[in-house]
Amino acid sequence: MSIQAHGVSWSTAGRLIVDDVSLAITPGETVGLLGPNGSGKSSLLRLLCGLRRTTGGLITFDDTPIETLGRRDVARRLALVEQSATTDADVTVLDVVRLGRTPWRSMLSGWREEDSVAVEQALAQVGMGARRHQNWHTLSGGERQRVHIARALAQRPRELLLDEPTNHLDIQHQLEILALVRRLSTTCVMALHDLNLAAMFCDQLVLLKEGRVAAAGTPESVLTCERIRDVYGVETVIERSPHHGCLHVHYLPQKSPVGMSD
Numbered sequence: 001m002s003i004q005a006h007g008v009s010w011s012t013a014g015r016l017i018v019d020d021v022s023l024a025i026t027p028g029e030t031v032g033l034l035g036p037n038g039s040g041k042s043s044l045l046r047l048l049c050g051l052r053r054t055t056g057g058l059i060t061f062d063d064t065p066i067e068t069l070g071r072r073d074v075a076r077r078l079a080l081v082e083q084s085a086t087t088d089a090d091v092t093v094l095d096v097v098r099l100g101r102t103p104w105r106s107m108l109s110g111w112r113e114e115d116s117v118a119v120e121q122a123l124a125q126v127g128m129g130a131r132r133h134q135n136w137h138t139l140s141g142g143e144r145q146r147v148h149i150a151r152a153l154a155q156r157p158r159e160l161l162l163d164e165p166t167n168h169l170d171i172q173h174q175l176e177i178l179a180l181v182r183r184l185s186t187t188c189v190m191a192l193h194d195l196n197l198a199a200m201f202c203d204q205l206v207l208l209k210e211g212r213v214a215a216a217g218t219p220e221s222v223l224t225c226e227r228i229r230d231v232y233g234v235e236t237v238i239e240r241s242p243h244h245g246c247l248h249v250h251y252l253p254q255k256s257p258v259g260m261s262d
């Protein structure tokens with residue numbers, strides 16, 4: 001297994017946010033982390049990459065507890081793309097993507113050919129090569145998102161964690177980014193809201209409800225009408241699309257309009 005969570009919990013301010021989560025991520029797979037707002041997806045991603053310490057349970061990388069790996073080792077093998085990652089500095093697209101090489105460089109080594117190759121490849125993968133000299137602050141939200149993904153790809157990680165990578169992207173770029181993530185040999189865990197895109201692009205899904213795993217497995221085993229009703233309170237009809245062969249969730253209108261639920 002690549003990343004494993006063994007009964008992981010995280011509490012803050014007296015509230016249990018992630019509650020006894022166990023996961024085993026197979027190398028090379030694309031795993032979608034689903035669940036309503038506030039169900040703990042971002043918190044779990046931050047625990048999985050060691051940005052937060054668990055208050056219970058254990059996270060292992062190839063059976064080694066994350067605490068026993070050095071920061072640099074973790075940074076070399078794992079990249080995180082957060083939801084609204086931003087930067088204050090006056091930097092270009094190229095500067096941001098070059099940051100992805102930081103874990104691979106030492107005080108003594110200068111910028112190497114392999115660093116340039118990784119940066120160029122990452123820019124090309126997200127279609128931002130022509131924008132390399134554009135100032136970060138002048139990019140649109142979707143372009144920034146693509147540059148952050150390029151920074152993570154330039155890192156050449158074994159595991160890539162993405163928090164809502166399709167946020168801000170138009171549908172063409174959503175499809176392109178998810179297809180790219182799917183094509184990578186890198187193990188990917190990504191928080192997503194769109195159940196249909198998750199069914200199209202993920203090998204496995206993990207559905208969270210109030211910090212706990214409500215279901216985990218293939219899209220076919222996780223995405224059922226009963227479960228979506230239980231977790232999201234939404235009625236659906238689910239069928240296999242005759243167009244692309246993946247599951248497709250049709251959302252049915254709510255019978256009686258009510259206020260927004262907690």
Ligand SMILES: Nc1ncnc2c1ncn2[C@@H]1O[C@H](COP(=O)(O)OP(=O)(O)OP(=O)(O)O)[C@@H](O)[C@H]1O
Binds near residue numbers: 017035039041191
């Ligand atoms: N540092 C913190 N202090 C207090 N509460 C927190 C903290 N971090 C997260 N929470 C709470 O934990 C819950 C889960 O948050 P999290 O961001 O993990 O959910 P999510 O599933 O990613 O949500 P969304 O889909 O809205 O992005 C939320 O109720 C949030 O307010």
